[in-house]
Amino acid sequence: PALDPKLVRLAMVIRLNTLLKGGSGVQPRVAELYEEFLNKGVTPVVPTKGSLGDADITLASHVGSAMIGEWKVINKDGKQVASMEVLKEKGIKPLVPEGKDALGILSNSSVAMAMTMDAAKAVRQILKVTPIVYGISLEGLNGNVAPFLPQTVDFHPFPGLAEKASELRKVLAGSYLWDKDESRRLQDPLCFRTTVYTLSEAQNALNDLDKVINVQINGSDDNPGVMVDADRTGADIPQIGQYFIETKNAKGAIIPTANFEVLPVALAVQRMALALGHVGHNSAQRTMRLDEPQFTDLSRYLAAEGNLGHAFGATEDTLISIYSENIDLANPVSLDSFPVEGNIEDSASNLPRAAQRLKQSADNTFLVLSMELLHNTQAADLRKMKNKNFRMSPETEKLYKAYRAKSPFVDQDRIYSIDLENGDQLLKNY
Structure with a gap:
């Protein structure tokens, strides 16, 4: 069964808030899409069942599917319609995912929260x-x-x-x-x-x-965590040092976590x-x-x-x-x-x-x-x-x-x- 649309919107607010904490490694367009979906009343259809509770991968993924123009959303009449149809109507450019975008959208516990x-x-x-x-x-x-x-x-x-x-x-x-x-x-x-x-x-x-x-709705539950200017404690240890990156464009770390x-x-x-x-x-x-x-x-x-x-x-x-x-x-x-x-x-x-x-x-x-x-x-x-x-x-x-x-x-x-x-x-x- 579909989750109450109000709770879907709350889940998107939660995920937007945790994205803004940093750590997800997604492109800014992902955060902008959460904002547009919320402000323009685009609510994806999300099931109530399917998550075991260590990241709502099979639930939150429906939000990402709607963002790329697949799956379904709830229109103003409360009916389920194709998301691409609504994105065009609202003037929202679909997401073209790259890098960690998809994982950033689906690997979190926003629906459970x-x-x-x-x-x-x-x-x-x-x-x-x-x-x-x-x-x-x-x-x-x-x-x-x-x-x-x-x-x-x-x-x-x-x-x-x-x-x-x-x-x-x-x-x-x-x-x-x-x-x-x-x-x-x-x-x-x-x-x-x-x-x-x-x-x-x-x-x-x-x-x-x-x-x-x-704690949960104001922190990052991303795995791996993408950390700009990460604390370099232990970076001289080979096993830990492999997680750190330093180039002319970026400095930080990408570290596997259990933060889900x-x-x-x-x-x-x-x-x-x-x-x-x-x-x-x-x-x-x-x-x-x-x-x-x-x-x-x-x-x-x-x-x-x-x-x-x-x-x-x-x-x-x-x-x-x-x-x-x-x-x-x-x-x-x-x-x-x-x-x-x-x-x-x-x-x-x-x-x-x-x-x-x-x-x-x-x-x-x-x-x-x-x-x-x-x-x-x-x-x-x-x-x-x-x-x-x-x-x-x-x-x-x-x-x-x-x-x-x-x-x-x-x-x-x-x-x-x-x-x-x-x-x-x-x-x-x-």
């Missing part, structure tokens, strides 16, 4: 909205703020924990949860108590992923998927605890008074079916490679596959959070009817009202698929 950045963007949004969704759930539960007090987290100072605890306190500032309530339980189910940890570790994982993304290796990114992506799995796990468990009167002192499955239907009982099936996919998606795939190319390429990172799995996990997590939003807003409404002192924080009330604008209180059973979609879109764009 576009997929990775797309997934990271979705995760960033999840970590932005989850504290607020959690806040509504804690208000619906009449839960305890003790797990994210400064005293408790300072007593156990894992990296990033204090910062995430502070964020949760800000989200809930002004809530009735800070009022003393003799009926409030001393300790809540672990899915509520440990959320500060799961969010903290997810944030740490995202920070680490951002670091390696920034994106394992640091792949490992960070997989850690992110695992941490995100825990975020979804806590969300799914919080949702089901809200359905249980022994924890909430509310009605079973959050049924409104007079609702003789099933309320939210069956929604748990959907919730767990979506969450269960993330258990599989959290498994590592960077070890799943076999030797190819006459056994010389006998390891790979599988970064494209890992990135696609992280994006799918993120999409699933939005749906899990949407289901939590369906339940916790209902719990908040029922709590309000039960407790005259109930008061949401400004942050939680804002999200609550945005959701209620499209998904009203459930007084009788209805089709919840629309509510799930409403919550999904709200959280993705909030």
Whole structure:
């Protein structure tokens, strides 16, 4: 299947940026073509499958094929058309490749990095909205703020924990949860108590992923590397000296590299998927605890008074079916490679596959959070009817009202698929 055109354009931006770092040894016309393709809206058709993750040779090559007038591009109507036809229409002179041009276009990880950045963007949004969704759930539960007090987290100072605890306190500032309530339980189910940890570790994982993304998209992953005025350390050693060149027109080195290796990114992506799995796990468990009167002192499955239907009982099936996919998606795939190319390429990172799995996990997590939003807003409404002192924080009330604008209180059973979609879109764009 073809890659989303937006991601193809992102991949071209990434490759143009790394070309400008130097090291590719391509003629300037190659960089100019990336610029023209981007500015004139010429987007090659690039497949989503085919790369093992140590340079996207079989994917990025489609960009080069379009540049020389072969293959296909997406036109303004979204249809696939012959690239030469569009190049003529846009007044773009096709590439006549020479030297290292072709290798410079195809031997890089720009496509996998576009997929990775797309997934990271979705995760960033999840970590932005989850504290607020959690806040509504804690208000619906009449839960305890003790797990994210400064005293408790300072007593156990894992990296990033204090910062995430502070964020949760800000989200809930002004809530009735800070009022003393003799009926409030001393300790809540672990899915509520440990959320500060799961969010903290997810944030740490995202920070680490951002670091390696920034290295990869701002450096050269070319092999061999073409280095103008290269550092001559060791050049007096024959084995190293053979890589250096000095003529009246050029001075530098052409050195074989392993810079196509994106394992640091792949490992960070997989850690992110695992941490995100825990975020979804806590969300799914919080949702089901809200359905249980022994924890909430509310009605079973959050049924409104007079609702003789099933309320939210069956929604748990959907919730767990979506969450269960993330258990599989959290498994590592960077070890799943076999030797190819006459056994010389006998390891790979599988970064494209890992990135696609992280994006799918993120999409699933939005749906899990949407289901939590369906339940916790209902719990908040029922709590309000039960407790005259109930008061949401400004942050939680804002999200609550945005959701209620499209998904009203459930007084009788209805089709919840629309509510799930409403919550999904709200959280993705909030």
